[in-house]
Amino acid sequence: MKRMLLSSIGKSTKYPQTCGLSDISLTINKGEIIGIIGRNGSGKSTLLRTMAGIYKPDNGWVGINGQISLLAGVGVGMNKDLTGRENIHLYGSMLGHEREVMDSMMDEIITFSELEGFIDEPFRTYSSGMKARLGISVATAVQPDILLIDEVLGVGDPGFKKKSQQRIRDMMENSNTVVLVSHSFGLLKEICSRMIMMERGKIKCIGIPEEVIAAYHEAEG
């Protein structure tokens, strides 16, 4: 039986500037890939950040089993004046990894990001696609037990997108747990084991991708 890896129980979590979550009771098992969809402002990102421990629920609790990493935004926490290599260390440490781990993964990260010729250049000289590639490469190089992804898989050229998706699949095969927020229904349908539809801070429905996506389209009219 799969171990329970992440649980989020909230009764009335209110976040004035985003969307208030309420009545969230969710258990995610080890090895699952969960997709979260919903309209803008429905509470998808708030739920993800609550799982990451960024927001503290007013009521209820969030429990995890294992190391958790959140990949949100492109180049979040990376510094424009540091080189790509220095940013790998900085971003890796922000994701909770140790120096030895980052040192040992350095070559693999550089190769995966396809930035071999630019890795010692300042980050400010990178294009947005290059920044995203470096961010995803670091975030997914050291496989955390639980990886939370917020809308960053659709970046980069088609070749890199494919590589990122393949890495997510690899993580699934390695029994890691992934929760991702995305509007790319095709991708979610392809890789998710379960999907959640959020509406006004609540879980509207949860189930297999085809059914949840159909419910979303139905709600959208």
Added chain:
Amino acid sequence: MSDTAQPPRSDERSPSLENLHPKVSVFSAPLHIRKNLSKHRYLLDNMVSRNLNQRYDKALLGYLWTFLEPALLASVYYILFIIIANYDDKSYPMLILLGVIGWGLFARILNSTVSSLVTNAGMIKQTGFPLEIYSAAECKTNLVISSISLLTIIPFMFYLDLAPTVHLWMMPVAMFMLYLSAWGIGLMVASANVVFPDVAHAFRFITRAGFFVSPVMWTYEMLIERAGADSSYIDIAMLNPVVIPLTMMKHSAQGTIPDFAYHHIIYAAVFPILAYIFGSIIFTATSRGVVKRL
């Protein structure tokens, strides 16, 4: 598919799950922060490098500015007080410089800690590591900068024929007292600053005004001479927690021991510890809760 979340709602916590926001008791908050900093030492080091890089990387002279800035300032003080004003005390520019470095350390740590949550709002909403790391990185950055700046007094010591003595021990102790006091006070109000941005403005004013009521441009001995050792004004002036550390810094370079009343020494020693204890308690209890207001 279900219209509600699955499995059915349960408020019972699984013993195998670690609560992301465990309750930290009041008494263990200071230790909790120390443990977090120790656990995230690699991140802390990277953030300090980033801060230093940000400050000096684009400058032509780079890190040399940490030394050059106080050195140029010292030259100005020398011209002003020794050449133009013809002061008898040739060590006066060095004493001012030490005051400026010490006060700068205190003020920068205090102001950056007060606004640490607001300044780093973007990153805080994207990363889940402990919030005290942001201010701790600023503290460490400023300690590095101030330590390098202290090298400026070496030429002065040669000029004044002051040999280093054992009393130099007071220098790191004084800087530690300044750092702990500033960080502690900052931690106390950092969360309040998220809700009431006026807090940061008030502290910026306090640090500007504090420059004049602290022994930066004057010395403790001048105060005693003017007010008299037994004056009640002295007790009021000594409530300022930086008076003793700044005086210690000046005396450590001169190779002398300052003459403080015992109760003033006890106050100066206890203040940083209490500031840190209360600061860590308040910050641990309130900081994560105000993130949603950022």
